[in-house]
Amino acid sequence: MSSNLIRFVGNHDIASEGKFLFEILSQLRNFGVGRLVTKNEWARKWPNNPSYMKILRAEPGMDRWLFEGKIYAEWVFRGKNLGVYEFSKDLNRSDWQLVHKHQEKSYTSCSTPMQELVLPDSFPLPPLQVHLSQKSARKNGMDEKSVSRRAPLLLSIDPEFQHLKPFIKQEAPEANSSSIYEEIDKNTLLDLYGNELPVKVEAWNVGPAVFQPRFNATTMRVKEQPTK
């Protein structure tokens, strides 16, 4: 092997094909206020619905890796304007891209924005639960037929989809069934992930997904972690 030959060892990280956000913003006038930035992840997942954000205010943490800081921006997600959001977490991803000024107009024009997520507003109760309710109704001298076989569906929304809450609509299902899996449209839920599904699904826990980082890559070096 000659000495000038470069060997790449390891897995290619597709989430690192851009730049760090503050790496971009610190090169712009007034920290890029008024400019558009986008994340490659969004373009990969939903290539037909442009997602970007317009910087309104930047508060860089000025740490040596340019990871820390806060950004207030008007977030347009899949063609829908979500309003002003604060971005302060997970800024240590080199996946950001600047939308150049001459591309702004063509980039922001969107003919097919994200559709509303329609989920059922009720779900069929499990057969055992129905049976027990009927039994207790009989015991209390109530009418057996008054026991409802359906209950209102409450949504458990993962934190990564909290920003889509205003676009989730609940309607009566088209056809009633005995199983909730037959009433929910799976494409509606899979559309949350776009073209890139995760590579694995962790064990199911009840309730929305949670993630507790073991340590923070940047603050770990400076601060002592709180003891649990």
Added chain:
Amino acid sequence: MLVNCSRLSTAGGRCLLASSQMDDVIQKRHMGRRQPKQGKPPILPPAKKVLYHVVHAPWQKPEDVEELLWRRHAYNNAVISLREVFRAEIAQNASHGQGIESMKEAEALEFDELIAQNQARNDEKRAARAERESDDTKETKSVILEEIRVELEKRNAEKKRAEQEVRDVIARSAGFVNRENLETKILEALEKPTIYDFAIDRAGNKYFVPEPVKYQEGTPTRQKGRLYDQTLGTQHGTMEEAASKKQNQQSL
């Protein structure tokens, strides 16, 4: 010491406490005698196996991921909603007078009833056990008394036998030697010495060689064994002779 120190520190501005503590410090360095740590010396680069080893976490199949993902969302929604259903059910039961409190009361009542039943059963068992135990005691008592009677009988028999034995011994003790007749007995024995150094044939004739003497005269022979055995040469006394001799004695 403390007083001293404080005085020193106030007066001179420095405390000289350290001098006594320094004596207690033990040298722990052992320079140049430390064992080298096991493993790779830090100056060497990482092994090739380690350096170019890339971890490939196994991915799930995309179709599996797809199925699991949407089902996970549906499942979570259903379970969260079911919790509300259960909460409503509990609230409804409480409003009907079947809440937790009423359940607790019913359970307490049932518990008391069970305790009473248990008590009755215990009493019944206790009475039966007392009766059984008294019967057992009687039986054991009779058995023990029988054993005692047998033992006493055995001891009485033994005592009688021992008494009889003692009486026999007393009866036999007329010819015994004691302090009173010791001298006479000695004289008797000297007059009639009993000698067992003889040969005997089948007819019961005794052959003394040499002939026993009452009082030893002269120097006794040093030879103890016999020069010749007169019992070996001739056939002394036959069985018939012995039988006839016995008959003669009986007829006399």
